[in-house]
Amino acid sequence: MFFDSWTGLGRVLVVGVLAYAALVLLLRVSGKRTLTKMNAFDLVVTVALGSTLATVLLSKSVALAEGVLALVLLILLQYAITWASVRSPRFQAFIKAQPTLLVYRGEFLPGALKQQRVTREEVMAVLRAQGRRQLNGVLAVVLETDGSFSVVPGGEGGTDPDPPTLEAVGRL
Secondary structure, eight states: OOOOOHHHHHHHHHHHHHHHHHHHHHHHHHOGGGGOOSSHHHHHHHHHHHHHHHHHHHOTTSOHHHHHHHHHHHHHHHHHHHHHHHHOHHHHHHHSOOOEEEEETTEEOHHHHHHHTOOHHHHHHHHHHTTOOSSTTEEEEEEOTTSOEEEEEOOTTSOSOOOGGGTTOBOO
16 A cells, blocks of 8 residues: 555654654663663664664554653663663673684684684684785684674784783683
């Protein structure tokens, strides 16, 4: 169906502007951390916010007040979880994944690759994307908590000490 009614279009226009304004206001009040992509939990909240906004816009069965309340609830829950994880290492360990070392001193770590379900080819694609031609000269490749990869350059001889950025990385 291409067109239902002018009333439907008017509802989307009015509710869309108001819901969008409410979301922008809520995000400004809640701070930058609300929409970060630091881990999988953050991604889920960001997707849920977008899905909620879309539902409010397009579903006639969801009132604007209900949609705004849903946005407030998601943002408050995100705030509470991040507040608790900053203050409690045990809670943080429960909520967030650890980064995982996949390559160390130019050598693949097969156990880590298998556990994280990452192939050698995927790691090589990451290295190519960063302009690396080979593994030597790479101290580490880390699978971060948000699913991205980090490449830590290192010396050719492999005798450089580990940088502080690798302290919290899980090794298998």
